[in-house]
Amino acid sequence: MRAQYRPHLAVVDMTLASKTRSKPPRLSLGQFVKGLPRRGVVTWAHLDTWLEGDSETFARETKRLAKGLDKIEIRVVGIPPSAPEFDPPYQFHSSLRSDGVLPYEREVGKRARLSRAGEFRFARRYEFLRLRAKAALLAAGFGEDLIKALLVQGDLDKAEWPAKAMKSRTLIDRVVARVTEFEELRNGFLEGSLYLVMKGVHRYRGLGIDTADLVQEGNVSLFQAVEGFDWRRDVRFKTYAEYWINQAFLKMLYNNVRTVRVPVWVQKLLKKIKDLQKASEQENGRKLTSTEVGRRLDIPAAKVEELLKTQRYAVSLDAEIGGNDDGGRMGDLLEDRRYIPVPEQVVDVRLRDRLGEVLNHLPERERTILTQRFGLDGKPPRTLFEVGQLLGVSAERIRQLQEVALKRLRLPQTQGRLRGFMSA
Structure with a gap:
């Protein structure tokens, strides 16, 4: 039976005698x-x-x-x-x-x-x-x-x-x-x-x-x-x-913190996964794969991926964007599959070609860093640590070279080549 108790903060005097009070002799x-x-x-x-x-x-x-x-x-x-x-x-x-x-x-x-x-x-x-x-x-x-x-x-x-x-x-x-x-x-x-x-x-x-x-x-x-x-x-x-x-x-x-309730045992397991990932990032500069996590927790990799999917939180479609009524609602951002948009592939091709021309003006190493870091070659973006391993330098050095390359792209003559796409 679950006890429902709200303590009454009244003075309760059923307590021990004062320290100076002598104990009575022990009788039967x-x-x-x-x-x-x-x-x-x-x-x-x-x-x-x-x-x-x-x-x-x-x-x-x-x-x-x-x-x-x-x-x-x-x-x-x-x-x-x-x-x-x-x-x-x-x-x-x-x-x-x-x-x-x-x-x-x-x-x-x-x-x-x-x-x-x-x-x-x-x-x-x-x-x-x-x-x-x-x-x-x-x-x-x-x-x-x-x-x-x-x-x-x-x-x-x-x-x-x-x-x-x-x-x-x-x-x-x-x-x-x-x-x-x-x-x-x-x-x-x-x-x-x-x-x-x-x-x-x-x-x-x-x-x-x-x-x-x-x-x-x-x-x-x-x-x-x-x-x-x-x-x-x-x-x-x-x-x-x-x-x-x-x-x-x-x-x-x-x-109570989730709109869709997730069992307590699942949330505890998610916390263990999160702790492992955090420790790995600090020690190795990367997150563990599902297989590595599963091996450490003695569970299948497929189970790890299934658990990670439960981390997603529910968001109301009526939630305001930007914190005011002028920003619209979250539901406005969802795609209407019944609507056929104007093909954007042509624009994508032109942007890719123009971006390639701009990158060709960069030194080869800086061009490689931007391509790998932002996935400009169609592959998933890579971390600083991964790019550093590829080029044989530290992650910090990759970050420095990346900043130099981005500053080159911000020069007026370079921005002029991409201005039409940035305003689109």
Whole structure:
């Protein structure tokens, strides 16, 4: 089920005790529970003593702890934020002023970030309160599927309560209290990590997706990261969440920046091809052939050519040319095959002959360079590197000689021979 979550930036105080607060002496679980007043409260400062035990026995111990607290109706209350759990707010180097989300960015910038210790502590608390909320929902007669949905969406007001719960005010109050505790802790977990979403938004802005949509998608992925994080793997939540946020942004870009949707796996493969071509141009001065690309990616050359065809983007036929109404529309440039134009072959022959006369006045090497570079011999144009290999000089030297040859063609006596064709 896809979680739809918009974080409420409210102050959440279910956090660790201050650094100067001394830890209570370690008692047995039974002694700890017996020492609590019935229908009383307990702070995280005391509960963390039991939640930070051995990871292998965590599940068993937390079940016993939850059952013991429920028997005497104990509520968990929060305490003010403290240094061990939080780092100072993240300072963004640039602003989203022009993107319409500046107020939200400023609000996130005021929130303290979860520290490494805080991430693991919140994750343990989260698992404990989830277990406790689930136990209350099961006792009230809720089914497994509905419990899963409620713990994700948290909308008890719209839920259809079982008949068993409706007969007992005590069950209703317990469910509401347990789910509220769970949601408040989750909000604190999310608020301490919202800066991760905004960091990602700064990286992916300006790529064709509305910034507000990026923020929303990032918040949803952060919510999913909280749901799926396993603190037992000894990996920071920051690292885990950044992966999911980046994946959400990439998927959003892949699915929305094109008019005709191209599958994500195709776009990822295209990126690999593009990276290979770019590296080849920098190292060898040329692009790889389809066969060479296919050999490196272990796919057929025909498949490479088919993939490259998907890089073409759709353009509206009503798009304006030149950015104003006077420039016409893109559709005006398309050929009408029903119209038979005046034959242009005669003009082409005259132009080719005249151009040959002009080129004959150039030195042989310059004439060869222009012919090869611009395909004047009817063959595909060649790169500077290819022409350099043909003449045994560097690509830079070919560029210099090309500039000299073009300057000769711009001389008045030369332009006079071609003026009639240039005005046509």
